[in-house]
Amino acid sequence: MPPPATTSITHALDLADARHWTRKPPTRPAARLRYLLSAQDPNLLAARVFAYPATVERWAQGDGLDDLTTTHARLIEREIYRSWQPRTRRRAHHQILEQDGCVTARLHARFTYTTSSGEFPDERLRNLTEDLPAAHARRLFDARHAESDDDELRRLLADGIGEAYFFRALPRDQQQAAVTISDLHLIQFHY
Known part of the structure; x- marks a missing residue:
């Protein structure tokens, strides 16, 4: 299956990096948000998903998920692709470059x-x-x-x-x- 189309170079790189993950990220919105909150500042995350920090923390606890729009879910997914397994990503990039990968x-x-x-x-x-x-x-x-x-x-x-x-x-x-x-x-x- 071809990767989804995008006009963001950052997101296109993140989608290509996903092929090198060693395990899948969480799939449920609350679990995704708990992971994201453990990896970054709540205010920064809230700005990236266009929500208030208190709302993001509430969603991470599983409360008020009915307020989660499709756009919010897509932005949360994009954040997961952006931040999941950074060491695996760096290792894959290093191997590609050092082994004359394409x-x-x-x-x-x-x-x-x-x-x-x-x-x-x-x-x-x-x-x-x-x-x-x-x-x-x-x-x-x-x-x-x-x-x-x-x-x-x-x-x-x-x-x-x-x-x-x-x-x-x-x-x-x-x-x-x-x-x-x-x-x-x-x-x-x-x-």
Whole structure:
């Protein structure tokens, strides 16, 4: 079964990391929230799931789960994917990079190219599946471990796609353009 479609690079990495989990996370909302509350500050968690801290703690105790909307449940699930088994995630990333593993990115996006002559947006919606160069995959994983925002991850991914797809036929001295992802419709990773 293919992973769900997303436009968040962070979430796409988290979904790919889920393939490396050694055990499944809790499935019930209260159990998920108890785990999340044990791993992070209640105020931070509440902000991420768009609820009050007292409400999150009440849900974690199993009270008032009728107030839990589909959106809240989806955000809680996203938080589980973001934070479940961090050591297993780091170990998998390390093994992939050290054993010349492949980090494949599939994206549906528009790109903009920046050269010394200016900026050139490309209106074509490209559907690309590319293996990221190892150095770019390492930067992407390092940024993810540092909790970088999606804009930074997007910039790192664009650099990797630029080298892997747009500039692969050019000698290094002619690779003067920079690639940015101007419109992202889908991103998936596989490793």
